[in-house]
Amino acid sequence: MWYGRITVGNSKISPKPFQPPKFYSSDSKFILDELKLTANVKTSNLLVGNGFYRITRKLILISQTVFGIFPVRGLRQPTSEHLKFNMKSFSFIYSMVIQMCIIFMFSTSIYKQLNSKIVYTKVVKFVFFFLNFLVYLNFTIVARKWPQYVKHWERAEQKLLELHIMQQQNQQVQRKIWKIAIVIMFLALIEHNLGIASGVYVSKSCWGVHSAEEAYFRQSFTDFFASFKFNIYLGLFAQIVNLFCAFAWNFIDVYLIIVSVLLTEKFACINRRLESNLSVHSSKFWNEIWCGYKICVELVDRTNELNGGTILISFFSNLYFICVQLLGCFKSESSILDGLYLWFSLIFLIARTLALCLFASEINDESLKPLQTLRSIHSDYFDITMNRFTEQLMNGKVALTGINFFYLTRKLILSISGTVVTYVLVMVQFNEAEEKESDNNPCT
Secondary structure, eight states: OBOOOEEETTEEEOOOBOOOOSSOOSSTHHHHHHHHHTTTSOOOHHHHHHSHHHHHHHHHHHHHHHHOOSOOBOTTSSSGGGOBOOTTSHHHHHHHHHHHHHHHHHHHHHHHHHTSOOOGGGSHHHHHHHHHHHHHHHHHHHHHHHHHHHHHHHHHHHHHHHTTSOOSOOHHHHHHHHHHHHHHHHHHHHHHHHHHHHHHHHHGGGTTTSOHHHHHHHHHSHHHHHHSOOOHHHHHHHHHHHHHHHHHHHHHHHHHHHHHHHHHHHHHHHHHHHHHTTTOOOHHHHHHHHHHHHHHHHHHHHHHHHHHHHHHHHHHHHHHHHHHHHHHHTOTTOOHHHHHHHHHHHHHHHHHHHHHHHHHHHHHHHHHHHHHHHHTSOGGGOOHHHHHHHHHHHHOOOOOBSTTSOBOSTHHHHHHHHHHHHHHHHHHHHHHHHHTTSOOOTTO
16 A cells, blocks of 8 residues: 655655554553563663753752752652652651641631631631641652653653764753742742731731730741740741741742753654654654653653642642732732732732743643644645644644643633632622621731
């Protein structure tokens, strides 16, 4: 069986018998088998230097060492062979201690709310601590599966190298990732310090009733000091736990953006291979491209299995606090410093959420680009591989997802905008009703 002469541009490919795809079968299990074939192959020097593990290792190690996120062993080693999740390791115990401290903080809020009327404006701290406990818990679950996930990445990268799709890991990608992480965490530090400065300014009205430090800590952690007698050490404890939560809240977005950038780069490698071989569209060429594409899709599926909860927590917390900050920005009694903090925090939150949406949506954008090349080839010259590849591109959806509740594509940005407007209107009505009955004295 053979297909007619294929003409692409000015080049001609002589007709030759069609051979079944060498690298791919319709059974999705075949992809896993292909990856397993390379499991025992020595990792190339390219992957050791610039693979997924090497790029993500230092960022995860810093977050683990300082803030107790990602309790997995072996991150100090240059290769992934030593990665291991161990409940007896120091990193795991350190993470558990932090999680217990966060539980302690939000449990005091539960106790306070059960012994008083529940007011929306006074449950914000409880939600903040509870969501960040979920962040820590989620990353503990992710860390448990991280060694297998990293090994799957390395097998996929090894296979892409063998298919000549990933010629080299672009150094610009690594620099881009570090720039994103540094910018987001630097802005997060500014936001955190502005919040402290705003709290100190608001507490000045209570300096005649309490000392300066007591007034600040009581104003910042009202529920906590409603349950305990003030002590400077308890105040520092609450402030440190708050710092850890602020880091976790920002790190979850940094982590998802990094994974999105690396996944996008894999599909970009396929598209660069297509652009550089526009005149060599042989059956073998398309077999390799399709096999590489399926490997990248498998990586996205594995990422969704591992990080579906991470995506859901990130978007829920960001949407909730965007609504909270929007409500706070329009309070008529806000001071200049308080207003500066609220507006900076709101703009930063919106920018961070948009950045996550845009970086994640690029996965979907890059995954559809091969369809443009396939459409430029006359249908008379299609073989079975090209036909099936086209069907997959047209009917499949490659994107990160929050446990299949939503997909991270560009359309999500409009959906988020509509959701925020709806919930802010509802929250304004609740806030107006509660302000008439609540005690607005900051010293109580």
